[in-house]
Amino acid sequence: MPMTHPVPHSARRRLDAALDGLAITFRGMTAHPDEHNCECHWGSAEELARLKVPDVELDHDLLRRTWQAPDWSDHPSVLRRILPQFARSLVAGRADPFCGPEEIGRSFDRGHWQQWPDEQAAAVREFLHAWWSHTLTDPAPAVPAHDLLALNTKASGTLRPWLAHWETQTGTPATRHLAEAAAHWEYDLLSDELPWAAWDDEDDEGERRAELTAWLLDHARPRLIAHGAPDELLHRIRLLGLTGPARWEDPHWPGPHRY
Template identity: 65%
Template structure:
């Protein structure tokens, strides 16, 4: 298969094109303001009020990281096509980190936008998630895409449901990679990423993720070739308190 013919890559490309079309001509609110000392210059602010002008990387980073916009949703709509492209290319992590990228989506309350705009964001997130699970050349690791999607939407359910449907060696390997990244925090009864948006229920997301791993990870981790140690660490999530710590396979984590 030619790289360009990969179905998940085609779907993601179409989702990015749809974002570009849906948000073409959008600008920040005319009265939007941010601090000259801490955010940027008046000339840079004027670019957010000018449609379809590409922002240089550091300005884009400062814009999505800022938490004090008067109309954050409008600012997010202004930068969204370029922002999404940077995310998919793996450049956002180098600039600031993916936790904050998901938080930026959440602050924008994109689910409350017009149907066509909300659908475009939803389609992009789902397309990026599927590509991270099924494309061997995906740039951003699946567990990092997962945290963006979970933080952007405030739920892990749809993303876990998609993972459940996506069976096969590559998706199983992505699961093993994620489990290896997550087991330390999960065994300490914490979510493996920071939940920044106050409306998101961190404990509910952690509990749902643990339930899903206990139900679906055992066989898939074995089939992926994951180590016995990792498989035991996921098994230990089903135990509580002393039963977990005194299990012969407790990894000795200290919190």
């Protein structure tokens, strides 16, 4: 019988506590009384009114339209209103599959949550970190690790802390997620593109790409070699360290049909 790798109780307890913390911290929050949005593009007056009543569950479609809308006059208040339910939906993998994870991260970013009062900012920060820790130890997370990394990077404005934590997680699930992420990223990175959309922060795209590439070369590749990853994947990562003709004339370059 194959061995299973259940999520450590500590990671699950931490995530549950973080979700409870959001519910307590943001209990009673509402959108601004004067908040409005276009009925043609967002929703009805009746739906808008629900955002101004605290602690009432929203249906899935209304929740999606609310976090996704980029044009609230007071996005922080709207985000605080929906955050406990939004976080539970995210952890369960119920976000709109047609919205990239970076779109979810942008909703956090638009809310400027790191500028909120200390208790509120700490609750959001703990949720993101607890969710990340849980995902890396879960053999089958609802949201793949590479998607959550894109979300957290956009939500927090930084990549390094998430990669640093991944380095400390050396169990089988985290290493398997690393191989899956590298396979997911290599096509874009070998095309000199960041493997998630960064259209609103183009100045940071090159820096993020360079940081992720360096991490794959310095940490991920040696780790994957030690765990017997496929040679093809290891060569693709190695090619990230080459530029110009040295890259595309390498015998392991996958060819113009792919890039």
